[in-house]
Amino acid sequence: xxEAFDNTGWILNITVTGYxxxxxxxxxxxLSSPNVVIWTxxxxxCAVPGIxxxxxxxxxNEYGQIVPYHINSNIxxxxxxxxxxxxxxxxxxxxxIAELFNVNTFIVSQTNPFVFPxxxxxxxxxxxxxxxxxxxWRVFKYLLGSEMKHRCTQVNNR
Numbered sequence: 001x002x003e004a005f006d007n008t009g010w011i012l013n014i015t016v017t018g019y020x021x022x023x024x025x026x027x028x029x030x031l032s033s034p035n036v037v038i039w040t041x042x043x044x045x046c047a048v049p050g051i052x053x054x055x056x057x058x059x060x061n062e063y064g065q066i067v068p069y070h071i072n073s074n075i076x077x078x079x080x081x082x083x084x085x086x087x088x089x090x091x092x093x094x095x096x097i098a099e100l101f102n103v104n105t106f107i108v109s110q111t112n113p114f115v116f117p118x119x120x121x122x123x124x125x126x127x128x129x130x131x132x133x134x135x136x137w138r139v140f141k142y143l144l145g146s147e148m149k150h151r152c153t154q155v156n157n158r
Contacts, residue, residue, distance in 0.1 A: 001041075002034035003060075013097055014041040015086025019054040025086050027093050028057075031100060035059040036069055044083035049152065054082035 004012060017025045026032070028041045037058045044055040057069035070081055086093075092108055 001028065001030045001036050001038060004038060005030035011101060012038065013093075014038075014045050015093055016041060016044040016057070016083040017086050019082040019084050025093070026083075027096050027100075029100070033057075033059070033069070035061070037066060040069075045086055047084045049084055054084050056082050 001012060004010070011029060014028045015025060016028060017023065028036050033041075037060060040055060040058040044057060046052060047055050058066050059069040061067050068081060092106070094106060097106070098104060
């Protein structure tokens, strides 16, 4: 991550969640995890439970070798350092990123193709908004979205 920042000047933030029950989500960037290899962070960020297996993050050591990334080698062992999609516990950590980099504008891309049919410019978080027409499609999207969030939370808490 640090090499990419040094070469481009662009800050890349990737959110991942620890696979174990009590692991927290992490924002990976050139400040919080400078040696993490970007492609492993991207793969972990795409590892949706039940679809893709958890991914082990890799980093570059001081000798330039690619090795497993361990937060604290006294606590985490080789088998416990796997990560999944960061949206499971914290979709877009805007508050943390704003604090780290003093920003207030975000450009975010949706890279999960299965979500595309459910995106709509008119949809808000509320199903029953005053003055909005309630359609069967909106109810279906709301129920399916709620079920997906619930199931992802269950998978994350196992």
